[in-house]
Each structure stands twice: as structure tokens, then as C-alpha cells.
Amino acid sequence: MFTAFRISSxxxxxxxxxxxxxxTLLYGISVGWVSPTVPKLMSVDTPLPIGPITVEQAxxxxxxxxxxxxxxxxxxxxxAGRIGRKWALFCGTVPHIFAHLLIIFAKSFAFLYVSRxxxxxxxxxxxxALPIYVSEISEDRLRGIMGAIFCNMVSMGLVIGRALGSYLDFYVVPYAVLVVLAIFVIVFPMFPETPQYLLLKQRDDIAEKSLRFLRGVSRDLKVPMPVAVQDEFNALKSSPTLSNQSLSISLADFRPLATRRAILISLVLISGRSLCGVLPLDNYTASILxxxxxxxSPDISAIIVGIFELVGSNLAIFFIDRNGRRVILIASSLGGALxxxxLGSIFFxxxxxxxxxxxxxxxxxxxxGGFMTLAAIGMVAIPLSVSAEVLPPKLRSLVCTTFMLLYWAMTxxxxxxxxxFSNIVGMYTPMWLFACWCLFEMTFVYFILPETKGKSFDEVALELEGKRNK
Incomplete structure (x- = not known):
């Protein structure tokens, strides 16, 4: 379909x-919607027929x-490892559909519990599934920018969710979200599975068609590919991380030094998305202010902070492949700590x-707003894409899934x-604890994380082994 329009690679x-x-936009809306909606649900003018909810329910x-x-x-x-990155991501829309239908028919907080x-x-x-999918469809030179779109769409969703929750009726908001879902459900199936996943499944011809589509080349296998695209496909097929592997995972897969370092990097950076404090501040922005x-006005202030975050995520797209991951993460962590x-000092x-x-x-x-901006540029935007860049393709689903379980539990x-906790020890205490994590992450990145900008997966592995690809 898209080849006929000659869209460039x-x-x-x-x-x-x-x-x-x-x-990702749906995730941002789900988080941003809470900030203006929870105070409404707790007020005497709550839209729920059963009356206001309590602090614990909120x-x-x-x-x-x-x-x-x-x-x-x-x-x-x-x-994502069984049916592919594409269809795992697509199937993830089904729970969202039922979640917003429940809000439409919500009569009590129990409906909202199940919906959430x-x-x-x-x-x-x-x-x-998304960071792996985007990383595997991207050229090395674009992988950083493509990964930063994730954070941009989260920030956009936060602003949209806060605006919808502030200015639309409680029971109207889910209809607007279902429109976004409909666009995704209709358009996304037109796109292919990732070439790397298909090669892992030994579907070489389909993998070539996928790469041809993504690089704007005819999907007819009889038509020769441009030299650069052919070289890319040959490199993927011959990559040590993709070729001649059994599909089962064993302890031997975790023994290489590069793999162990990649796992440590993924653990710290993914955990940092929660421990830096972004998500509680996103959920309770209005209450914190x-x-x-x-x-x-709490609602207007929350939207302003969301716009700060959106600016940061757009700056991430601009800077990530110009300055590299390391520099941005270090600047983001240090500035965020300050x-x-x-903010903690104001509370103190x-x-x-x-x-x-x-x-x-x-x-x-x-x-x-300054903290959210800097966090969006680095600590939030970069971890998932860096994890996909440093981990071997065979282990990506397993490792990312494991650390995301930890991430969700901590969050x-x-x-x-x-x-x-803030009521007991003062609001300034969690703020300063978040600052301590930011300083730790800055130190970790400086000493442990190699630069992944514009490098193939095998080049990154050499860096993690302490070698250079000559």
C-alpha cells in the first residue's frame, strides 16, 4: 500500500x-487522566451515583x-516471543477497549478498579513489546530518535489525559479514548513484523519482505534490493546474535560478559524510571502543587507541568542522536536532581x-516542571530503547519482561x-530521596554505560566486552 506513494525509508x-x-499515547492518557479526575471523584459533586470515594480508594x-x-x-x-512483537502489541489494545467501556458504565469505584x-x-x-518492535524495525542511525518517540507520546498522552479529565464530563472521556484505539486497530495491522524476529523464527523470505517494506523497496523478491539494504539484510542474517541459535534459552546464554553487563544496565535504567519519582509526581501533580x-488553579498547573514534560520529550527526539545516550542521561539525572x-526545599x-x-x-x-522536562529528556525517554540496544535479541523479551515486572511492582x-508516606515524614522527604536516586543513576551511567549511538548490536556487544570493533 505505502510503496505506491514512494515514501522514503x-x-x-x-x-x-x-x-x-x-x-503509548493510551498509557499517557491513563496516567494523566487521574490527576484531575480523582479530586472530582472525592468531592461532594462526584459523578459516581454512590457518592464520593475515600483517600484509600483514590x-x-x-x-x-x-x-x-x-x-x-x-x-x-x-x-512477544511466541507470536511476534507486532501481534503482541496489537493484542494489547483489547484490555484498553474493555477498560474504557467499564468507565462508560461505571456506577461505583469497583468498576474503576477493574478498569484500571x-x-x-x-x-x-x-x-x-513496543521498544523491541521499534528498535528492530529501525536503522542504526535512527534507532535513538525512534525510541525517543515513546517518551514523546507518553508526554502527549499526559497532557491530553489531564485536559480531557479537566474539561470533559467523566462519562464522555472514554469515548474520546476509544477513537484513538480505533485508529490504531485499523492502521497498525498494515505494517509488518520485525525482520529480526522473523529471522529468529527462520522465516528468511518473509523477513526480507519486511525489511524491503521498511526501507521503501519493492516487496517482490525478484526485484534486486539497493546495495545498502542488501548489506543490511546480509548483516542481520550473519549476525552472531541471530544466526544458528536454538529458540530455547539456557544458562549459557547469560555467561558472556557483554550479556551480564547489558542485564545490569537494563536493571538500573528501567528501575530508574520508577525510582526517580516521575510516576507518583505524574499521578498526583495537582495535589502536590x-x-x-x-x-x-490545580488543573491548569497540572496541564502546564504536562506541557513542560512534552517539551522535554520533544527535546529528547532532537538531542538523542546528536549528543548520544550517555551525555543526555548524565545531564538529565544531574539536572533532575537539582x-x-x-521542590523538596520548598516543602521543607x-x-x-x-x-x-x-x-x-x-x-x-x-x-x-523543570524536573519533569529533564526526566523526560533522558531518564524516562532512553532506558527502554537502550535496553533493546544492549541486550541480545534472543534474550530481549525475557529480560525486558522480568525487569518490567519489577518496574510495575515498584511503581x-x-x-x-x-x-x-508523605503525610508521615513530610513531602520534602520523598523529593530528596528521588534526588538521591538521580545522582546514583548519573554516576552509574558515567562509569558503566557505553555509548550506543549509531552502533549495531554486535558493535555494542564489543563495547560491553571492553573491546573496540576495528
Whole structure:
């Protein structure tokens, strides 16, 4: 279909990645929707017929998304290795559909509990299958930018979710989300499975057709491919990480030094997406700004912070293949630590010195927005794509699934207990703990992570072994 329009290889890859990331947009909407909606559900004017929900119920509505994500990562991670990255990602839309139908018919908080778990199932599919899919369809020179689209679409979803929750009726919002789902369900099946997955399954002819489509070449195998595309396909077929492998995984697959280092890098960076504090701050943006003493409208302030985050994710796309992963991660971690320390200091001054922080409400928004911007540029945008770059293709589904289980469990605990913990020890304490993680991640990246910019998987493996490809 798309070959007839002579779309160039670069724009074709962008197009496929953009449509694939509609699933990521749904995740952003699911998180962003909570910030303005939970206060409405807790108010006397709640749209639920049973009346206002409690603080504990509100916390569960926010956090159950991540329990669903844990189960979704496990099940769809397995599917990504069995039926392919493409169809695992596509099947992840089914829970989202039922989740938003439940909101349409919600009469009590129990409907919302089930809805959030189902949304989490779909988000789990996105987090496991999408980074692998996008990484494997991309040329080496575009892989960083293509991976950064993930964070961009999450940030866009956050802004959309907060705007929908703020200005549309509670029961109207799910209809708007179902429109996004319909676009994905109709368009995404037109795109192929990844060449690397097909080669792992010994489907060489179909893998070649997939690569031809992605590089804008005729899918007729009788038509010669351009030299560059032919060389790329030959390199994939002869790659030590893809050729002559059994499909079963054994302990021997984990013995190479490069593999063990890749696993450690994936563990730290994926965990950092939760431990840096982005998700609890995303879920409770409006409440946090009110607690800081800001006298601005909570809903408008939350949207402003979301726009900061969206700007950061767009900057990630601009910088990621110009400056490399290491530099961006180091700058993101260090800058994020400074901004979140400032936000914690505002809470500390308000709590211990009774400072009237309402007179500089803009500073709280700047501190939170600055942290979100820098986190979006690096700590949130880069980990999943870097994991796909450093891990051997055979182990990607297993390792990413395992660490995503840990990620979802940590995020559930942090989001669910964030408000309670903050009430006990003061809001400044979690802010400063998040800052400590940011500083640790900066140090780890500086000493452990090799630069993956523009390198093939085999070149990255040599770097992890402490060698250079000459």
C-alpha cells in the first residue's frame, strides 16, 4: 500500500513508529487522566451515583494501573516471543477497549478498579513489546530518535489525559479514548513484523519482505534490493546474535560478559524510571502543587507541568542522536536532581519555617516542571530503547519482561503509598530521596554505560566486552 506513494525509508520508519506508539499515547492518557479526575471523584459533586470515594480508594484507583501492568508485562512479554512483537502489541489494545467501556458504565469505584487493572494490562504490552518492535524495525542511525518517540507520546498522552479529565464530563472521556484505539486497530495491522524476529523464527523470505517494506523497496523478491539494504539484510542474517541459535534459552546464554553487563544496565535504567519519582509526581501533580502552597488553579498547573514534560520529550527526539545516550542521561539525572531538590526545599521551608510559599507559586511549578522536562529528556525517554540496544535479541523479551515486572511492582508500591508516606515524614522527604536516586543513576551511567549511538548490536556487544570493533 505505502510503496505506491514512494515514501522514503526514513519517513516510512517514522510513520510505522508513530502509529505503533498510539499504544503509548493510551498509557499517557491513563496516567494523566487521574490527576484531575480523582479530586472530582472525592468531592461532594462526584459523578459516581454512590457518592464520593475515600483517600484509600483514590490511591488504589491510581495505583492499580501498575498491578495490571505487572501482569500485562508478564503475559504480553511471553507473547512477544511466541507470536511476534507486532501481534503482541496489537493484542494489547483489547484490555484498553474493555477498560474504557467499564468507565462508560461505571456506577461505583469497583468498576474503576477493574478498569484500571485492564488498562494496566494494555500498558504492560506496550512497555514490553513496543521498544523491541521499534528498535528492530529501525536503522542504526535512527534507532535513538525512534525510541525517543515513546517518551514523546507518553508526554502527549499526559497532557491530553489531564485536559480531557479537566474539561470533559467523566462519562464522555472514554469515548474520546476509544477513537484513538480505533485508529490504531485499523492502521497498525498494515505494517509488518520485525525482520529480526522473523529471522529468529527462520522465516528468511518473509523477513526480507519486511525489511524491503521498511526501507521503501519493492516487496517482490525478484526485484534486486539497493546495495545498502542488501548489506543490511546480509548483516542481520550473519549476525552472531541471530544466526544458528536454538529458540530455547539456557544458562549459557547469560555467561558472556557483554550479556551480564547489558542485564545490569537494563536493571538500573528501567528501575530508574520508577525510582526517580516521575510516576507518583505524574499521578498526583495537582495535589502536590496544592500542598506546596501554590494558589494557581490545580488543573491548569497540572496541564502546564504536562506541557513542560512534552517539551522535554520533544527535546529528547532532537538531542538523542546528536549528543548520544550517555551525555543526555548524565545531564538529565544531574539536572533532575537539582530541580527535585529545590521542590523538596520548598516543602521543607513551608513545613519547618512556616514560609508563605503562595507568594511564589511559580517557583513550585518551575521546579516540578523543570524536573519533569529533564526526566523526560533522558531518564524516562532512553532506558527502554537502550535496553533493546544492549541486550541480545534472543534474550530481549525475557529480560525486558522480568525487569518490567519489577518496574510495575515498584511503581505500584510508590504510587499507592506516596501520599501516606508523605503525610508521615513530610513531602520534602520523598523529593530528596528521588534526588538521591538521580545522582546514583548519573554516576552509574558515567562509569558503566557505553555509548550506543549509531552502533549495531554486535558493535555494542564489543563495547560491553571492553573491546573496540576495528
Amino acid at each position: 526514513t519517513y516510512r520508519q517514522y510513520m510505522v513508529a508513530f502509529i505503533a506508539n498510539f499504544s 490511591s488504589l484507583i491510581s495505583a492499580l494501573l501498575y498491578i495490571g501492568g505487572l501482569v500485562g508485562s508478564l503475559s504480553f512479554g511471553w507473547l 487493572i485492564l488498562s494496566g494490562l494494555g500498558c504492560g504490552a506496550t512497555f514490553v 496544592v500542598e506546596s502552597g501554590s494558589n494557581w 530541580f527535585i531538590t529545590l 521551608a513551608k513545613s519547618y519555617f512556616n514560609v508563605d510559599t503562595s507568594s511564589f507559586s511559580w517557583l513550585s511549578i518551575l521546579a516540578l 505500584f508500591a510508590i504510587v499507592n503509598f506516596f501520599l501516606t
